[in-house]
Amino acid sequence: EPEVTQTPSHQVTQMGQEVILRCVPISNHLYFYWYRQILGQKVEFLVSFYNNEISEKSEIFDDQFSVERPDGSNFTLKIRSTKLEDSAMYFCASSEAWTGRDGYTFGSGTRLTVV
Amino acid sequence: AQSVTQLGSHVSVSEGALVLLRCNYSSSVPPYLFWYVQYPNQGLQLLLKYTTGATLVKGINGFEAEFKKSETSFHLTKPSAHMSDAAEYFCAVSVPASGGYNKLIFGAGTRLAVHP
Numbered sequence: 001e002p003e004v005t006q007t008p009s010h011q012v013t014q015m016g017q018e019v020i021l022r023c024v025p026i027s028n029h030l031y032f033y034w035y036r037q038i039l040g041q042k043v044e045f046l047v048s049f050y051n052n053e054i055s056e057k058s059e060i061f062d063d064q065f066s067v068e069r070p071d072g073s074n075f076t077l078k079i080r081s082t083k084l085e086d087s088a089m090y091f092c093a094s095s096e097a098w099t100g101r102d103g104y105t106f107g108s109g110t111r112l113t114v115v
Numbered sequence: 116a117q118s119v120t121q122l123g124s125h126v127s128v129s130e131g132a133l134v135l136l137r138c139n140y141s142s143s144v145p146p147y148l149f150w151y152v153q154y155p156n157q158g159l160q161l162l163l164k165y166t167t168g169a170t171l172v173k174g175i176n177g178f179e180a181e182f183k184k185s186e187t188s189f190h191l192t193k194p195s196a197h198m199s200d201a202a203e204y205f206c207a208v209s210v211p212a213s214g215g216y217n218k219l220i221f222g223a224g225t226r227l228a229v230h231p
Contacts (some may be wrong), residue, residue: 024160031216043159043205043221048212055214091159099217101147101166108158 002026006092006107012112013082021077021110023092032075033093033104034067038062043091049075050098082114117142117210121222128229134178134193136225138206141187147209148189149219150180162204165189176200202228208217 005024005083013019020023034046048055051066057065075094079086092107122137140146150162163174170182176199180191189206205224212218 033217033218035221042223043207045218045220048214048216048218050216051212056212056217056218089174093219099147100217100219102150103161103164104209104219105161106151 002105004092004094004105006090006110008104008110009108010111011113011114012032015084015114016081019079019082019089019112019113021079021092023077024073025075025077025092025094026096026105027073029094029096029105031095031098031100031107032067032069033095034077035093035106037089037091037109039081039088046077046090079112082112084114087112087114116229117146117204117208117220119208120219121204121206121225123225124223125142125226125228126194128227130198130229130231131195134191134196134200136191136204136206136227138180138189138191139187140187140189140206140208142208142210144211145177147217148180148182149209150174150178150189150191151207151221152176152202153203153205153224159205162191196227196229198229198231203227217220 007022032049039045047057064080089109091109093104095104120139148165151159165182173179206222209217
């Protein structure tokens with residue numbers, strides 16, 4: 001069964017450093033998403049991406065965050081200058097239809113720890 | 116605004132007992148509804164989804180959910196709990212987003228504990 005692949009599975013970084021979280025969505029999916037889950041809390045929407053553009057971003061997704069699809073397969077989330085409160089599990093997801101009616105497939109996540 | 120409410124952040128059942136996890140949604144358009152499961156230190160796995168058609172949907176691991184439009188509910192059930200069902204369960208709804216495409220928003224989650 002097709003999977004969404006995320007790397008790395010764990011990343012520890014120092015406050016103020018830049019991190020790039022990587023995702024390979026399912027190949028025939030066109031809509032891509034990043035979500036965040038702070039430990040013990042709900043899964044929160046960060047950003048959606050289609051046709052090489054951000055479709056929507058949440059209030060969490062400030063100027064420190066950026067996304068891109070550099071090579072037609074990878075989908076990356078960059079945090080420019082990490083803060084302690086960025087520590088969370090980050091999930092990438094993709095969907096085939098813009099409605100999501102066929103479901104959203106999630107990767108296994110990257111656990112980011114900012115120290 | 117669209118939202119998802121899960122009643123009960125923690126539910127505890129005995130092995131073999133009925134599992135009932137509650138989810139209510141608000142949506143301005145016919146919703147697409149999902150249940151995801153998250154095992155400890157793992158990602159989000161789709162259990163089942165409702166898009167159109169039959170309102171009782173069956174998913175993996177013996178779970179099912181019924182879409183009730185009049186009650187704006189999508190409760191998750193399993194007739195007989197197994198120890199391996201212990202996990203966090205998230206109800207989610209696909210809603211129109213400002214960019215013209217849908218996005219998925221989640222409820223707060225329900226942690227299911229199964230005891231012998």
